[in-house]
Amino acid sequence: MNSKEQISHDDYQKTADWLKSQTKHRPQVAIICGSGLGVLADNLKCQDSFAYSDIPGFPQSTVQGHAGRLVFGELKGKTCVCMQGRFHMYEGHSLCKTTFPVRVFKLLGVETLIVTNAAGSLADGLRPGDIMIIKDHVNFPGLVGMNPLFGPNDDKFGPRFPAMSGCYDKGLRSSAMEIGKQLGVSELMHEGVYAMVGGPNFESIAEARLLHRLGVDAVGMSTAPEVVIAIHCGLKVFGLSLITNKVVKSYEDSDSVNHEGVLEVSRLRSQTVQQLVTELVSRMETNNNAV
Numbered sequence: 001m002n003s004k005e006q007i008s009h010d011d012y013q014k015t016a017d018w019l020k021s022q023t024k025h026r027p028q029v030a031i032i033c034g035s036g037l038g039v040l041a042d043n044l045k046c047q048d049s050f051a052y053s054d055i056p057g058f059p060q061s062t063v064q065g066h067a068g069r070l071v072f073g074e075l076k077g078k079t080c081v082c083m084q085g086r087f088h089m090y091e092g093h094s095l096c097k098t099t100f101p102v103r104v105f106k107l108l109g110v111e112t113l114i115v116t117n118a119a120g121s122l123a124d125g126l127r128p129g130d131i132m133i134i135k136d137h138v139n140f141p142g143l144v145g146m147n148p149l150f151g152p153n154d155d156k157f158g159p160r161f162p163a164m165s166g167c168y169d170k171g172l173r174s175s176a177m178e179i180g181k182q183l184g185v186s187e188l189m190h191e192g193v194y195a196m197v198g199g200p201n202f203e204s205i206a207e208a209r210l211l212h213r214l215g216v217d218a219v220g221m222s223t224a225p226e227v228v229i230a231i232h233c234g235l236k237v238f239g240l241s242l243i244t245n246k247v248v249k250s251y252e253d254s255d256s257v258n259h260e261g262v263l264e265v266s267r268l269r270s271q272t273v274q275q276l277v278t279e280l281v282s283r284m285e286t287n288n289n290a291v
């Protein structure tokens with residue numbers, strides 16, 4: 001991984017221009033699908049879909065459960081773009097490559113970013129299959145200098161020192177909790193703090209205990225860099241974690257986590273997440289910033 005890699009404004013623009021030349025859709029909302037959550041794109045009408053390998057400048061997905069396709073379409077009166085597959089730092093991408101699509105979305109006119117992920121729970125009240133609306137995050141790689149904003153600031157996207165307080169939009173969070181009630185799944189719905197760790201290994205028991213003590217509710221290996229870049233360029237952000245496993249915190253517990261198990265729980269709950277996201281998009285207020 002080259003953490004010093006820089007991507008120029010022109011590089012983002014070239015990819016945005018290429019996409020604009022290939023589709024008539026001008027998205028207002030972007031959705032990043034977490035592990036096993038690619039079905040979130042299935043509700044989009046009048047789809048235009050592109051393999052990441054065909055999009056100039058796009059990185060490639062290498063993780064099972066991340067198809068590697070960008071899907072444009074209409075969802076409940078809003079134009080959306082959906083990433084079926086995200087990029088993780090542990091795949092070897094630099095953080096600016098990991099977050100490359102978010103700036104491209106900004107250049108396409110996107111106003112709101114929805115991030116979803118599969119995560120392990122540390123909080124006792126969070127069970128596999130639960131949905132945690134992200135109210136805040138701990139960006140562990142960011143705290144030690146592994147930040148997608150590292151390097152010269154691109155003032156055309158945002159300021160040198162962006163604030164991260166209130167980065168997960170309060171209105172969208174309460175709207176999601178309300179929708180959960182209306183869908184009859186309130187017992188699954190929670191709010192909490194997500195922490196990003198580097199991965200790709202899952203947590204040791206001592207690491208799990210440390211995260212728990214620090215006030216982390218759920219842990220994963222993604223999301224925070226995408227959110228930092230989104231906030232930096234002025235996007236509204238909504239995030240949710242689908243809890244796919246409990247993180248083992250006891251030396252007496254013989255449970256163990258693996259990626260196949262994560263994908264299985266994601267798929268079992270993906271319809272509910274899809275309904276929730278669809279309804280949230282339908283209720284969103286958007287301007288028409290089409291570019």
Ligand SMILES: O=P(O)(O)O[C@H]1O[C@H](CO)[C@@H](O)[C@H]1O
Binds near residue numbers: 258262
């Ligand atoms: O965060 P998403 O992409 O949902 O994926 C999560 O699931 C994988 C581990 O099973 C890791 O990549 C973790 O970050």
Ligand SMILES: Nc1nc2[nH]cnc2c(=O)[nH]1
Binds near residue numbers: 120221246247
């Ligand atoms: N770090 C981490 N990422 C996950 N993604 C899904 N489950 C987990 C987990 O338990 N730990």
